[in-house]
Amino acid sequence: MAVVSQVPPPVHGQTVMTLRFLDVLERLGRPSRLVDRRFSATVAEVGVPSLRKVVAVVGLLTRVVWTSVRFRPEAVVVFVTTRGGSFLVDWAVSELLRLFRSSLVLYVHSVGFEDLRRRGRLWAWCVDRLLGSSDRIVTLGPSLLADLPGRAALCLANTPGPVPSVTTDADPCSVLFLSNLIPGKGAEDFVRIAGLLLRRTGTERWRFTLAGSPADADVVAAVERELVDADVAARVAVVGALGAPEKWQALAVSTCLAFTSSLEEAQPLTIVEAFASGTPVVAYRTGGVPDLIEHGVNGFLVDVGDEDAFADALESLIRDPALRGRLSAGASRTFSARLSELAYTDAWRHVLDESAR
CATH class of the missing domain: 3.40.50.2000 (Glycogen Phosphorylase B;)
Structure with missing residues:
Protein backbone atom coordinates (compact mmCIF):
# COMPACT_ATOMS: atom_id res chain seq x y z
CA MET A 1 0.00 0.00 0.00
CA PRO A 160 -9.96 13.18 15.05
CA GLY A 161 -8.57 9.82 16.12
CA PRO A 162 -8.30 8.96 19.83
CA VAL A 163 -10.05 11.54 22.00
CA PRO A 164 -8.31 12.26 25.31
CA SER A 165 -10.28 12.35 28.52
CA VAL A 166 -10.73 15.89 29.83
CA THR A 167 -12.40 16.17 33.22
CA THR A 168 -12.88 19.94 33.47
CA ASP A 169 -16.52 21.03 33.32
CA ALA A 170 -17.61 23.39 30.57
CA ASP A 171 -17.75 27.10 31.33
CA PRO A 172 -21.36 28.19 30.56
CA CYS A 173 -20.16 31.61 29.37
CA SER A 174 -17.18 30.82 27.13
CA VAL A 175 -17.06 30.94 23.31
CA LEU A 176 -14.12 29.55 21.32
CA PHE A 177 -12.74 30.32 17.85
CA LEU A 178 -10.20 27.70 16.74
CA SER A 179 -8.56 27.98 13.32
CA ASN A 180 -5.47 29.16 11.52
CA LEU A 181 -5.58 32.92 11.00
CA ILE A 182 -5.77 32.94 7.21
CA PRO A 183 -8.16 34.66 4.77
CA GLY A 184 -11.71 33.35 4.81
CA LYS A 185 -11.52 31.59 8.17
CA GLY A 186 -13.48 34.37 9.84
CA ALA A 187 -11.27 35.51 12.71
CA GLU A 188 -12.35 39.10 12.05
CA ASP A 189 -16.01 38.01 12.04
CA PHE A 190 -15.52 36.35 15.41
CA VAL A 191 -14.18 39.55 16.97
CA ARG A 192 -17.06 41.61 15.57
CA ILE A 193 -19.61 39.06 16.81
CA ALA A 194 -18.01 39.15 20.26
CA GLY A 195 -18.37 42.93 20.19
CA LEU A 196 -22.05 42.65 19.23
CA LEU A 197 -22.77 40.32 22.13
CA LEU A 198 -20.85 42.30 24.70
CA ARG A 199 -22.47 45.58 23.71
CA ARG A 200 -25.89 43.93 23.67
CA THR A 201 -25.62 42.32 27.10
CA GLY A 202 -23.16 44.48 28.99
CA THR A 203 -22.16 41.41 30.98
CA GLU A 204 -18.70 41.00 32.45
CA ARG A 205 -18.97 37.21 32.73
CA TRP A 206 -18.91 36.18 29.08
CA ARG A 207 -15.49 35.22 27.73
CA PHE A 208 -14.22 34.83 24.18
CA THR A 209 -11.06 33.00 23.12
CA LEU A 210 -9.47 33.31 19.68
CA ALA A 211 -6.99 30.47 19.15
CA GLY A 212 -5.00 29.70 16.03
CA SER A 213 -1.68 30.07 14.32
CA PRO A 214 -1.02 33.68 13.16
CA ALA A 215 -0.24 32.41 9.67
CA ASP A 216 -1.21 35.46 7.61
CA ALA A 217 0.13 38.89 8.59
CA ASP A 218 -2.75 40.75 6.90
CA VAL A 219 -5.35 38.72 8.78
CA VAL A 220 -3.51 39.24 12.07
CA ALA A 221 -3.45 42.99 11.43
CA ALA A 222 -7.17 42.96 10.57
CA VAL A 223 -7.96 41.11 13.80
CA GLU A 224 -5.98 43.64 15.80
CA ARG A 225 -7.92 46.48 14.15
CA GLU A 226 -11.25 44.80 14.87
CA LEU A 227 -10.30 44.30 18.51
CA VAL A 228 -9.74 48.05 18.82
CA ASP A 229 -12.74 49.10 16.71
CA ALA A 230 -15.11 46.81 18.62
CA ASP A 231 -13.54 47.84 21.94
CA VAL A 232 -13.09 44.22 23.02
CA ALA A 233 -9.31 43.94 23.25
CA ALA A 234 -9.61 43.25 26.96
CA ARG A 235 -12.43 40.74 26.53
CA VAL A 236 -11.19 38.54 23.68
CA ALA A 237 -8.18 36.41 24.59
CA VAL A 238 -5.91 35.93 21.56
CA VAL A 239 -3.86 32.90 22.53
CA GLY A 240 -2.12 31.80 19.32
CA ALA A 241 -1.69 28.20 18.20
CA LEU A 242 -2.61 25.47 20.66
CA GLY A 243 -0.89 22.15 21.09
CA ALA A 244 -3.05 19.04 21.18
CA PRO A 245 -3.59 18.91 24.97
CA GLU A 246 -4.43 22.62 25.12
CA LYS A 247 -6.77 22.32 22.13
CA TRP A 248 -8.79 19.51 23.66
CA GLN A 249 -8.93 21.36 26.98
CA ALA A 250 -10.17 24.52 25.26
CA LEU A 251 -12.89 22.62 23.40
CA ALA A 252 -14.02 20.80 26.53
CA VAL A 253 -14.44 23.93 28.66
CA SER A 254 -16.21 26.06 26.03
CA THR A 255 -19.93 26.65 25.83
CA CYS A 256 -19.68 26.31 22.08
CA LEU A 257 -17.37 26.59 19.10
CA ALA A 258 -17.89 29.58 16.80
CA PHE A 259 -16.95 28.40 13.31
CA THR A 260 -17.03 31.62 11.30
CA SER A 261 -15.31 30.38 8.14
CA SER A 262 -16.94 31.54 4.91
CA LEU A 263 -14.84 29.18 2.77
CA GLU A 264 -16.33 26.27 0.82
CA GLU A 265 -14.73 23.75 3.13
CA ALA A 266 -15.39 20.06 2.64
CA GLN A 267 -15.60 18.83 6.22
CA PRO A 268 -13.82 20.95 8.83
CA LEU A 269 -11.94 18.76 11.27
CA THR A 270 -12.37 21.40 13.98
CA ILE A 271 -16.12 20.80 13.99
CA VAL A 272 -15.56 17.05 14.28
CA GLU A 273 -13.22 17.66 17.23
CA ALA A 274 -15.82 19.88 18.89
CA PHE A 275 -18.43 17.13 18.58
CA ALA A 276 -15.94 14.65 20.04
CA SER A 277 -15.77 16.95 23.06
CA GLY A 278 -19.57 17.24 23.30
CA THR A 279 -19.32 20.91 22.33
CA PRO A 280 -22.09 22.39 20.14
CA VAL A 281 -21.08 24.43 17.10
CA VAL A 282 -22.48 27.60 15.58
CA ALA A 283 -21.32 27.96 11.98
CA TYR A 284 -22.00 29.61 8.66
CA ARG A 285 -24.07 27.51 6.27
CA THR A 286 -21.47 26.87 3.55
CA GLY A 287 -19.58 24.04 1.87
CA GLY A 288 -19.76 20.72 3.67
CA VAL A 289 -20.61 22.23 7.05
CA PRO A 290 -24.33 21.25 6.77
CA ASP A 291 -23.20 17.63 6.33
CA LEU A 292 -22.05 17.78 9.94
CA ILE A 293 -24.29 20.28 11.71
CA GLU A 294 -27.98 19.47 12.06
CA HIS A 295 -29.64 22.77 12.93
CA GLY A 296 -31.08 22.68 16.43
CA VAL A 297 -29.74 19.18 17.12
CA ASN A 298 -25.97 19.50 17.56
CA GLY A 299 -25.51 23.19 16.75
CA PHE A 300 -26.87 26.07 14.71
CA LEU A 301 -26.39 27.16 11.10
CA VAL A 302 -26.66 30.78 9.96
CA ASP A 303 -26.26 32.43 6.58
CA VAL A 304 -22.75 33.50 5.67
CA GLY A 305 -22.06 37.02 6.88
CA ASP A 306 -25.17 37.33 9.07
CA GLU A 307 -23.31 38.32 12.20
CA ASP A 308 -26.47 39.37 14.07
CA ALA A 309 -27.97 35.90 13.60
CA PHE A 310 -24.67 34.34 14.62
CA ALA A 311 -24.67 36.42 17.81
CA ASP A 312 -28.28 35.40 18.49
CA ALA A 313 -27.36 31.72 18.25
CA LEU A 314 -24.40 32.12 20.60
CA GLU A 315 -26.49 34.08 23.08
CA SER A 316 -29.21 31.41 23.13
CA LEU A 317 -26.64 28.74 24.01
CA ILE A 318 -25.11 30.84 26.76
CA ARG A 319 -28.41 31.86 28.33
CA ASP A 320 -30.31 28.57 28.07
CA PRO A 321 -28.69 25.69 30.01
CA ALA A 322 -31.33 23.20 28.85
CA LEU A 323 -30.73 24.05 25.19
CA ARG A 324 -26.99 23.89 25.73
CA GLY A 325 -27.29 20.45 27.33
CA ARG A 326 -29.54 19.14 24.57
CA LEU A 327 -27.21 20.29 21.78
CA SER A 328 -24.18 19.01 23.66
CA ALA A 329 -25.79 15.57 23.86
CA GLY A 330 -26.62 15.82 20.16
CA ALA A 331 -22.99 16.63 19.34
CA SER A 332 -21.81 13.58 21.28
CA ARG A 333 -24.36 11.34 19.56
CA THR A 334 -23.31 12.59 16.12
CA PHE A 335 -19.69 11.85 16.90
CA SER A 336 -20.33 8.36 18.27
CA ALA A 337 -22.57 7.35 15.36
CA ARG A 338 -20.67 8.79 12.40
CA LEU A 339 -17.32 10.33 13.28
Missing part, protein backbone atom coordinates in the same frame (compact mmCIF):
# COMPACT_ATOMS: atom_id res chain seq x y z
CA ALA A 2 1.24 3.50 -0.87
CA VAL A 3 -0.18 6.87 0.15
CA VAL A 4 0.48 10.08 -1.77
CA SER A 5 -0.11 13.06 0.50
CA GLN A 6 1.64 15.28 3.03
CA VAL A 7 1.96 15.05 6.79
CA PRO A 8 2.52 18.03 9.10
CA PRO A 9 4.04 20.50 8.87
CA PRO A 10 2.06 22.50 8.04
CA VAL A 11 -0.82 21.66 10.35
CA HIS A 12 -4.17 21.78 8.57
CA GLY A 13 -7.05 19.40 7.94
CA GLN A 14 -5.60 17.32 5.12
CA THR A 15 -2.13 16.86 6.62
CA VAL A 16 -3.64 15.89 9.98
CA MET A 17 -5.99 13.43 8.29
CA THR A 18 -3.04 11.92 6.44
CA LEU A 19 -1.53 11.04 9.81
CA ARG A 20 -4.88 9.60 10.94
CA PHE A 21 -5.10 7.50 7.79
CA LEU A 22 -1.58 6.14 8.18
CA ASP A 23 -2.44 5.19 11.77
CA VAL A 24 -5.53 3.35 10.53
CA LEU A 25 -3.49 1.41 7.98
CA GLU A 26 -1.11 0.34 10.72
CA ARG A 27 -3.97 -0.82 12.95
CA LEU A 28 -5.48 -2.74 10.04
CA GLY A 29 -2.18 -4.54 9.54
CA ARG A 30 -1.61 -3.05 6.09
CA PRO A 31 2.02 -2.00 5.63
CA SER A 32 2.14 1.35 3.86
CA ARG A 33 4.67 3.68 2.34
CA LEU A 34 4.12 7.44 2.35
CA VAL A 35 5.08 9.34 -0.79
CA ASP A 36 5.27 12.75 0.86
CA ARG A 37 4.50 15.81 -1.26
CA ARG A 38 6.87 18.10 0.70
CA PHE A 39 5.42 21.25 -0.88
CA SER A 40 4.62 23.64 1.99
CA ALA A 41 6.38 23.93 5.34
CA THR A 42 4.02 26.54 6.83
CA VAL A 43 0.33 27.40 6.44
CA ALA A 44 1.34 30.71 4.86
CA GLU A 45 3.07 28.83 2.00
CA VAL A 46 -0.03 26.81 1.05
CA GLY A 47 -1.22 27.80 -2.42
CA VAL A 48 1.71 30.15 -3.03
CA PRO A 49 3.85 29.19 -6.07
CA SER A 50 7.63 29.13 -5.73
CA LEU A 51 10.72 27.72 -7.43
CA ARG A 52 11.22 25.38 -4.49
CA LYS A 53 7.79 23.86 -5.14
CA VAL A 54 8.62 23.29 -8.80
CA VAL A 55 11.67 21.32 -7.71
CA ALA A 56 9.49 19.49 -5.16
CA VAL A 57 7.11 18.43 -7.95
CA VAL A 58 9.97 16.76 -9.83
CA GLY A 59 11.00 15.04 -6.62
CA LEU A 60 7.45 13.84 -5.96
CA LEU A 61 7.01 12.34 -9.43
CA THR A 62 10.39 10.64 -9.11
CA ARG A 63 9.37 9.11 -5.77
CA VAL A 64 6.07 7.90 -7.25
CA VAL A 65 7.96 6.07 -10.01
CA TRP A 66 10.55 4.67 -7.59
CA THR A 67 7.87 3.46 -5.16
CA SER A 68 5.89 1.83 -7.99
CA VAL A 69 8.97 0.04 -9.35
CA ARG A 70 10.57 -0.92 -6.05
CA PHE A 71 7.53 -1.89 -3.96
CA ARG A 72 4.76 -2.66 -6.47
CA PRO A 73 2.01 -1.56 -4.03
CA GLU A 74 -1.30 -3.40 -4.41
CA ALA A 75 -3.14 -0.10 -4.09
CA VAL A 76 -2.28 3.59 -3.98
CA VAL A 77 -4.37 6.15 -2.09
CA VAL A 78 -3.92 9.69 -3.39
CA PHE A 79 -5.20 12.64 -1.35
CA VAL A 80 -6.34 14.78 -4.28
CA THR A 81 -6.72 18.56 -4.29
CA THR A 82 -8.59 21.05 -6.46
CA ARG A 83 -6.29 24.06 -6.20
CA GLY A 84 -5.08 24.64 -9.78
CA GLY A 85 -1.37 23.89 -9.52
CA SER A 86 -1.77 21.09 -7.00
CA PHE A 87 -4.50 19.52 -9.11
CA LEU A 88 -2.16 19.34 -12.11
CA VAL A 89 0.40 17.58 -9.95
CA ASP A 90 -2.26 15.07 -8.87
CA TRP A 91 -3.21 14.53 -12.51
CA ALA A 92 0.45 13.84 -13.37
CA VAL A 93 0.68 11.38 -10.47
CA SER A 94 -2.43 9.56 -11.70
CA GLU A 95 -0.97 9.31 -15.22
CA LEU A 96 2.18 7.70 -13.84
CA LEU A 97 0.14 5.25 -11.78
CA ARG A 98 -1.81 4.30 -14.91
CA LEU A 99 1.45 3.13 -16.46
CA PHE A 100 2.05 0.79 -13.53
CA ARG A 101 -1.58 -0.42 -13.51
CA SER A 102 -1.87 0.38 -9.82
CA SER A 103 -5.24 0.11 -8.12
CA LEU A 104 -5.97 3.78 -7.43
CA VAL A 105 -8.16 5.21 -4.66
CA LEU A 106 -8.76 8.96 -4.83
CA TYR A 107 -9.37 10.54 -1.42
CA VAL A 108 -11.16 13.85 -2.06
CA HIS A 109 -10.94 16.49 0.68
CA SER A 110 -12.08 19.59 -1.22
CA VAL A 111 -14.60 20.90 -3.73
CA GLY A 112 -13.64 22.48 -7.02
CA PHE A 113 -13.59 19.90 -9.81
CA GLU A 114 -16.53 21.54 -11.57
CA ASP A 115 -14.83 24.94 -11.29
CA LEU A 116 -11.72 23.44 -12.88
CA ARG A 117 -13.78 21.97 -15.69
CA ARG A 118 -15.20 25.40 -16.47
CA ARG A 119 -11.70 26.77 -17.12
CA GLY A 120 -11.67 25.17 -20.56
CA ARG A 121 -11.50 21.95 -22.55
CA LEU A 122 -7.98 21.02 -21.50
CA TRP A 123 -8.83 21.43 -17.84
CA ALA A 124 -12.02 19.40 -18.29
CA TRP A 125 -10.02 16.65 -20.01
CA CYS A 126 -7.55 16.54 -17.12
CA VAL A 127 -10.38 16.34 -14.58
CA ASP A 128 -12.03 13.49 -16.47
CA ARG A 129 -8.71 11.66 -16.84
CA LEU A 130 -7.95 11.96 -13.14
CA LEU A 131 -11.37 10.87 -11.93
CA GLY A 132 -11.61 8.19 -14.60
CA SER A 133 -8.29 6.66 -13.59
CA SER A 134 -9.56 5.66 -10.16
CA ASP A 135 -10.89 2.31 -9.01
CA ARG A 136 -12.62 4.02 -6.10
CA ILE A 137 -13.37 7.59 -5.06
CA VAL A 138 -13.76 8.39 -1.37
CA THR A 139 -15.04 11.78 -0.30
CA LEU A 140 -15.95 13.33 3.02
CA GLY A 141 -19.67 13.99 2.77
CA PRO A 142 -22.79 14.27 0.60
CA SER A 143 -22.19 17.92 -0.28
CA LEU A 144 -19.08 16.93 -2.23
CA LEU A 145 -20.96 14.50 -4.46
CA ALA A 146 -22.37 17.37 -6.53
CA ASP A 147 -18.79 18.15 -7.49
CA LEU A 148 -18.39 14.61 -8.86
CA PRO A 149 -21.33 14.26 -11.29
CA GLY A 150 -21.69 10.83 -12.79
CA ARG A 151 -19.04 9.37 -10.49
CA ALA A 152 -19.72 6.70 -7.91
CA ALA A 153 -18.18 7.85 -4.64
CA LEU A 154 -18.26 6.67 -1.07
CA CYS A 155 -18.85 9.26 1.66
CA LEU A 156 -16.55 8.64 4.60
CA ALA A 157 -16.41 11.28 7.32
CA ASN A 158 -13.27 12.55 9.03
CA THR A 159 -12.28 11.52 12.53
CA SER A 340 -15.56 8.05 15.73
CA GLU A 341 -12.23 6.38 15.14
CA LEU A 342 -13.97 2.99 15.11
CA ALA A 343 -16.42 4.05 12.39
CA TYR A 344 -13.59 5.50 10.30
CA THR A 345 -11.45 2.37 10.66
CA ASP A 346 -14.28 0.00 9.77
CA ALA A 347 -15.21 2.04 6.69
CA TRP A 348 -11.65 2.09 5.39
CA ARG A 349 -11.26 -1.65 6.02
CA HIS A 350 -14.20 -2.20 3.68
CA VAL A 351 -12.83 0.18 1.02
CA LEU A 352 -9.39 -1.41 1.00
CA ASP A 353 -10.77 -4.95 0.95
CA GLU A 354 -12.89 -4.04 -2.07
CA SER A 355 -9.95 -2.38 -3.83
CA ALA A 356 -7.78 -5.46 -3.35
CA ARG A 357 -10.26 -7.77 -5.12
